[in-house]
Amino acid sequence: MPRTDALLADPRVAAAADRLGRELVKSVVAGVQQRVRDGEVPPADAADAVVTALPTTAASLHRVLNATGVLVHTNLGRAPWSAAAVDAVVAASGTTDVELDLATGRRGPRGEGAIAALLAAVPAAEAAIVVNNCAAALALVATCLGGELVVARGELVEIGDGFRIPDLLESTGARLREVGTTNRVTLADYTAALGPGTGAVLKIHPSNFVVRGFTRSVEVAELAGVGVPVVADVGSGLLRPHPALPDEPDLQTTLAAGADLVLCSGDKLLGGPQAGLLLGRADLVQRLRRHPLYRALRVDKTTLAALEATLRGPLPPVHRMLGTTTDELRARAEAVVAALGGDAHVVEAGARVGGGGAPEFELPSVAVSLPAALAEPLRAGTPPVVGYLAEGRTLLDLRSLDPADDAALVGAVRACR
Secondary structure (H helix, E strand, O other), X not given: XXXXXXXXXXXXXXXHHHHHOHHHHHHXXXXXXXXXXXXXXXXXXXXXXXXXXXXXXXXXXXXXXXXXXXXXXXXXXXXXXXXXXXXXXXXHOOOOOOOEEOOOOEEOOOOHHHHHHHHHHXXXXXXXXXXXXXXXXXXXXXXXXXXXXXXXXXXXXXXXXXXXXXXXXXXXXOEEEEEOOOOEOOHHHHHHHOOOOEEEEEEEOOOOOOOOXXXXXXXXXXXXXXXXXXEEEEEOOOOOOEOXXXXXXXXXXXXXXXOOEEEEXXXXXXXXXXXXXXXXXXXXXXXXXXXXXXHHHEOOHHHHHHHHHHHHOXXXXXXXXXXXXXXXXXXXXXXXXXHHOOOOXXXXXXXXXXXXXXXXXXXXXXXXXXXXXXXXXXXXXXXXXXXXXXXXXXXXXXXXXXXXXXXXXXXXXXXXX
């Protein structure tokens, strides 16, 4: 049996201990020693087996190839970041001037660069702040504006994993005044509910479902000027209208229509880090920023760096995915199938935005079709590949996969055969 100290002394393992931490590497060594006892690894190959088993980082999260066809997949971390955002986070991970004015040596405004980038991207906004997610943004609004919140009954939605908007709002101490019915609400319903205790009118985009048939809703432009702040949660973080998503609300249009505040997520269609963005009237944004709860909800320096780089840098991957043509996808799929051979072929598919954005909207896509039995070993491989099962086959949709990962996809499939 190879001794622990001998394995740890191997130069490759010792270098890994410096990079990953000695205790983590020792646990890998112990695992390989057990495999030697079980007869799975020859004693002479133990050091090589340790090097092979070492993780790439000290964290337990794995890089995953997203071949699900869901562009913003919540279970896979939502939006993948641009290279500019990754570089910005690395630069910000050490000591930074996040709250220091280098010119004067005095304390400076936190997140000034990210806020400036947001306002440049959404010129209809007078001011903006950033918190840790969109639910936090909604909680801050409910807490700060207080009193009674008027909201359409059909917009009191569940946002996933059992969390419900009315529960979130009521947990802040706000009182909800529901108006209209599940499928229909009018402007008169809203105005009749307003009173001296009204803090705001909320418009919540029902992003993860669609109501069809005998329906009616009231748009932001109709609500503007009712005498209290109109707050619109547009959800997915689309900054401006996108030709591929004609029915998805965006921040610029919603503010221009008369909303006093808009809220959205930063890690969906915006394509950046997890964050909650609040933009709109300067006086309301200042009230939110000065509220004590804001301190508990604000984001760290790396989130600010990633957000600013996403806004100022090249288009993030989500927008590349939206803009890729089916001809481009088919050419990639044909190249993957040619490299794999055997029982692999190209099929038409339908991709989704995901993350609660553009429900029921399907993007035409192309996938690589493989035997169903490969789904599980692909998820367990290195790197893991996540696709989906349809009609007895494993489909790997290429719209949600970075073209730079096509070769890794081929290698992962070969390793599972």
